[in-house]
Amino acid sequence: MSGHTHDDIDWADRLAQLRMADTLDAEALTPVARRLVGSAPERPTIVDVGCGAGGMSVLFARELARGAGGTVVLVDATPKLLAEAERAVTGAVAAAAGSVEVVSLHGDLTDPALAVPAADLVWASGVVHHVGDQQAALRTLAGLLRPGGVLAIAEGGLEMRCLPWELGVGRPGLEQRLLAARAAWFARMRAGIPGSVAMPYGWPRALREAGLEDVESFGTLIDHPMPGSDLLREYVVHRVGWFAESAGEWLDADDRAAVAALIDPQSPDFLGHRDDLYLFGAKAIHSGRLR
Numbered sequence: 289m290s291g292h293t294h295d296d297i298d299w300a301d302r303l304a305q306l307r308m309a310d311t312l313d314a315e316a317l318t319p320v321a322r323r324l325v326g327s328a329p330e331r332p333t334i335v336d337v338g339c340g341a342g343g344m345s346v347l348f349a350r351e352l353a354r355g356a357g358g359t360v361v362l363v364d365a366t367p368k369l370l371a372e373a374e375r376a377v378t379g380a381v382a383a384a385a386g387s388v389e390v391v392s393l394h395g396d397l398t399d400p401a402l403a404v405p406a407a408d409l410v411w412a413s414g415v416v417h418h419v420g421d422q423q424a425a426l427r428t429l430a431g432l433l434r435p436g437g438v439l440a441i442a443e444g445g446l447e448m449r450c451l452p453w454e455l456g457v458g459r460p461g462l463e464q465r466l467l468a469a470r471a472a473w474f475a476r477m478r479a480g481i482p483g484s485v486a487m488p489y490g491w492p493r494a495l496r497e498a499g500l501e502d503v504e505s506f507g508t509l510i511d512h513p514m515p516g517s518d519l520l521r522e523y524v525v526h527r528v529g530w531f532a533e534s535a536g537e538w539l540d541a542d543d544r545a546a547v548a549a550l551i552d553p554q555s556p557d558f559l560g561h562r563d564d565l566y567l568f569g570a571k572a573i574h575s576g577r578l579r
Contacts (some may be wrong), residue, residue: 300368308523310343316508321347332408335361338415342373346380353386365396406434413442420483426498433578440575448569450524457557458546466531469538491574500576507570515563
């Protein structure tokens with residue numbers, strides 16, 4: 289079965305990058321998982337919609353295992369990602385020796401037939417903006433909650449930065465142009481999703497429009513300083529390469545040539561040989577409760 293979803297992104301092809309991001313984000317997201325699980329009832333059911341490679345559900349499972357246990361439900365439209373998430377989460381549960389049940393469901397947020405167990409916590413990270421009608425998607429997610437349950441989404445924040453201003457190849461400021469190109473790609477991606485409609489207000493209002501109360505927003509900082517680990521360097525190479533692949537038409541020929549040199553292991557300019565890469569940015573989490 290294809291890994292392409294309705295946003296025409298081949299998520300299965302990005303599995304390696306998703307795994308790396310999960311590892312690099314884990315330290316920052318562990319307190320988020322603890323905060324959300326801590327506000328749930330004993331032995332809660334947590335549904336991770338668009339679970340990807342399972343990074344956040346691993347953190348939820350660890351928190352549940354520290355307490356009385358509970359259930360983690362993994363939902364994804366890409367079978368390869370769902371299988372990887374199940375492998376990662378069941379491994380974490382076994383290592384923690386906790387009383388945590390893991391359930392995997394192949395499904396898509398836009399599918400009217402999507403059926404999951406009633407949830408005390410629904411988590412969706414970077415998922416809603418891939419759906420044409422984002423407000424309708426939030427209503428669907430809110431509809432998965434039990435009374436008193438919480439919907440938490442990770443959307444927006446501060447874009448990750450990872451490159452020095454000057455790289456010794458091409459013009460200075462490449463990362464800024466890569467981010468601008470990605471923003472142009474994102475706008476076209478959103479416009480091209482079937483049923484795409486504007487949502488001209490922020491996520492907190494959107495959660496209230498979905499019928500939720502006690503809405504709040506908070507952030508978590510992703511900070512991996514120089515010189516960075518081997519994993520970080522590998523992740524940066526993947527990130528820069530994917531930006532150029534997906535948004536290369538918005539870059540000029542000089543920038544495309546610079547990126548080609550930076551991601552080529554045989555090039556003297558290969559990013560993987562540098563000791564001045566880093567990862568710095570922030571994720572924004574927005575949540576609301578169903579009364």
